[in-house]
Amino acid sequence: DTAVSQTPKYLVTQMGNDKSIKCEQNLGHDTMYWYKQDSKKFLKIMFSYNNKELIINETVPNRFSPKSPDKAHLNLHINSLELGDSAVYFCASSHLRRGDAEAFFGQGTRLTVV
């Protein structure tokens, strides 16, 4: 019954590898996001999708590629992982493209690059 679920919860991998994080929401929302939270807890938006269409792409290296097969799923693929990619990645979703709609967050994926 989890509203926004991410897998995996923990991911440890070596530099240079390619990895994916999956996100699914069962809230019927049409907008989904990826946020990155660094070691100082700072949250920065990376991407936003509305009905499978990319609407926000903040200054993120092109090694990061989101994919939305349908409006309930937004996956994040990362190529050639670097040490600086270590962080907690949060998926979120919200209802409609309205500024007053709050975002619902997943539990996060802690990515550690060694």
Add this chain to the structure above:
Amino acid sequence: AQSVTQLGSHVSVSEGALVLLRCNYSSSVPPYLFWYVQYPNQGLQLLLKYTSAATLVKGINGFEAEFKKSETSFHLTKPSAHMSDAAEYFCAVSGRDDKIIFGKGTRLHILP
């Protein structure tokens, strides 16, 4: 463009004392404002939100916040702190560009 500034990266209060977490915003359009809480190793959970209906907003767990346009503030308060309130708190702002922008967070410590 929107932004929020949270004053104090760490705040400590005694159990039973007033909690006050400060947030100031900047927005070129009437803002929507949010407070989220993050418990250790968990995602963010909405505490409350301001959407221009009422300036005093009540949220979950006894928290409330007051929108003051003249001060561009949206401070979070709780009359009496409980040990379970220890967490990271984020103020956030949204305009009409599909982005929710978060402050840098305030870690609330509750002293016994």
